[in-house]
Amino acid sequence: MSAAGAGPESREGHREPDRTVDGALRTDTADTADTADTADTARTADTARTAGLTARVTTRRGGFTLDVAVQVAPGEVVAVLGPNGSGKSTLLGTLAGLFDPESATVTLADRVLTDTAAGVAVPVHRRRVGLLSQQALLFPHLTARENVAFGPRCAGQGRRAAGTVADRWLAEMGVAELADRRPSELSGGQAQRVAIARALAVEPDLLLLDEPFAALDVDAAPAVRALLRRVVRDSVVGGQTVLLVTHDVLDAVVLADRLVVLADGDVVEQGPTAEVLARPRSGFAARIAGLDLVTGTAGAGGLHASDGTLVSGAASEPLDHGEPAVAVFAPRSVAVHRERPAGSPRNVVPVRLAAMEPQGEVVRLRAGASERGPAWVDGLAADVTPAAIAELGVEPGDELWFAVKATEVAVHPMRRRRR
Numbered sequence: 001m002s003a004a005g006a007g008p009e010s011r012e013g014h015r016e017p018d019r020t021v022d023g024a025l026r027t028d029t030a031d032t033a034d035t036a037d038t039a040d041t042a043r044t045a046d047t048a049r050t051a052g053l054t055a056r057v058t059t060r061r062g063g064f065t066l067d068v069a070v071q072v073a074p075g076e077v078v079a080v081l082g083p084n085g086s087g088k089s090t091l092l093g094t095l096a097g098l099f100d101p102e103s104a105t106v107t108l109a110d111r112v113l114t115d116t117a118a119g120v121a122v123p124v125h126r127r128r129v130g131l132l133s134q135q136a137l138l139f140p141h142l143t144a145r146e147n148v149a150f151g152p153r154c155a156g157q158g159r160r161a162a163g164t165v166a167d168r169w170l171a172e173m174g175v176a177e178l179a180d181r182r183p184s185e186l187s188g189g190q191a192q193r194v195a196i197a198r199a200l201a202v203e204p205d206l207l208l209l210d211e212p213f214a215a216l217d218v219d220a221a222p223a224v225r226a227l228l229r230r231v232v233r234d235s236v237v238g239g240q241t242v243l244l245v246t247h248d249v250l251d252a253v254v255l256a257d258r259l260v261v262l263a264d265g266d267v268v269e270q271g272p273t274a275e276v277l278a279r280p281r282s283g284f285a286a287r288i289a290g291l292d293l294v295t296g297t298a299g300a301g302g303l304h305a306s307d308g309t310l311v312s313g314a315a316s317e318p319l320d321h322g323e324p325a326v327a328v329f330a331p332r333s334v335a336v337h338r339e340r341p342a343g344s345p346r347n348v349v350p351v352r353l354a355a356m357e358p359q360g361e362v363v364r365l366r367a368g369a370s371e372r373g374p375a376w377v378d379g380l381a382a383d384v385t386p387a388a389i390a391e392l393g394v395e396p397g398d399e400l401w402f403a404v405k406a407t408e409v410a411v412h413p414m415r416r417r418r419r
């Protein structure tokens with residue numbers, strides 16, 4: 001990923017990056033907070049989040065042009081996916097105010113942040129946009145508490161009040177005991193928790209997450225991931241509007257209401273997460289959607305699909321019965337039969353073969369709904385060898401059975417929509 005999170009280096013089109021540490025803050029003193037900041041701060045969170053984000057952005061970086069329109073409803077989480085160099089970080093950086101767009105209108109809640117035609121460009125620290133990047137990018141000379149208190153100080157809060165806010169967010173992120181340490185005394189995972197606390201302490205109307213787990217090692221990533229899931233999904237900050245750049249389809253499934261897929265600076269696909277992954281139209285979405293997904297609600301023994309069918313599987317984390325969830329399994333773990341298989345505990349559903357797609361050394365059999373079974377099988381994939389295809393003698397339109405062992409199915413919580 002690129003360094004839209006405001007690295008120290010000067011980059012083309014960058015808006016004075018040496019004065020910013022993330023999308024919400026800048027390194028000069030809290031005295032710079034002006035009356036507009038104070039007025040912003042005085043608004044209630046409810047008022048601030050009523051209208052979500054509407055952005056129409058054209059940004060050039062070298063020979064590259066990002067040209068996209070994005071709308072995010074209040075409280076909605078949208079995952080931005082796309083190949084390397086497709087413009088994901090450029091989009092987030094433009095929304096954060098780090099890059100000067102060629103032409104753009106960006107409206108957040110009830111405020112116009114950017115309107116190039118009208119000459120409006122609200123500065124980074126006044127946008128109420130939090131940007132969390134791969135690297136924590138904490139101020140090295142400040143303690144964890146001072147790092148987190150910096151945003152509230154910039155917004156006009158006194159030292160003591162800002163310190164109280166910082167302590168609350170550090171505790172929320174499980175790092176209260178590290179408040180007096182400097183970044184050099186923190187592990188990568190600890191620093192990223194402090195960075196999350198710092199991004200949230202300014203109570204941003206929009207939270208931009210640019211692959212926040214990518215730089216963490218395998219030991220630290222799961223805990224930070226779980227923490228951010230809690231932040232994004234379970235209303236830790238309440239009704240947070242989020243744009244999340246990720247390469248991990250499970251993050252998108254678990255955290256996002258909708259996906260936006262970029263390629264070469266354009267939006268090539270967007271829609272509800274489960275829909276895009278079930279019926280990917282872009283090559284990239286098809287590749288990341290290399291998993292079978294069934295949406296429903298968590299229940300004893302697995303997932304209850306929309307028609308009540310139990311998809312047996314194991315929960316990836318504790319789930320409440322009835323909470324929105326998704327059952328995930330790999331197409332290669334799906335066995336295909338002409339007759340209904342008997343025996344061992346497994347999930348067996350009738351399908352009508354919709355398509356056969358060569359996928360390297362296997363053939364992907366794409367299911368359509370059969371009159372004999374549930375509609376949710378539409379789009380499920382089974383990867384089988386050409387030899388097995390020859391043995392089964394299948395062709396599109398055939399009535400078949402897909403079977404997958406319960407041990408191959410993981411049930412994950414699905415992003416919960418707030419009302």
Ligand SMILES: Nc1ncnc2c1ncn2[C@@H]1O[C@H](COP(=O)(O)OP(=O)(O)OP(=O)(O)O)[C@@H](O)[C@H]1O
Binds near residue numbers: 003062
């Ligand atoms: N400072 C810069 N100057 C000129 N071109 C740049 C600069 N930074 C990025 N670009 C170009 O802009 C395009 C989009 O980059 P961007 O970082 O937004 O992509 P991305 O989708 O975030 O990629 P990744 O997944 O690798 O992080 C790329 O073609 C890149 O080469």
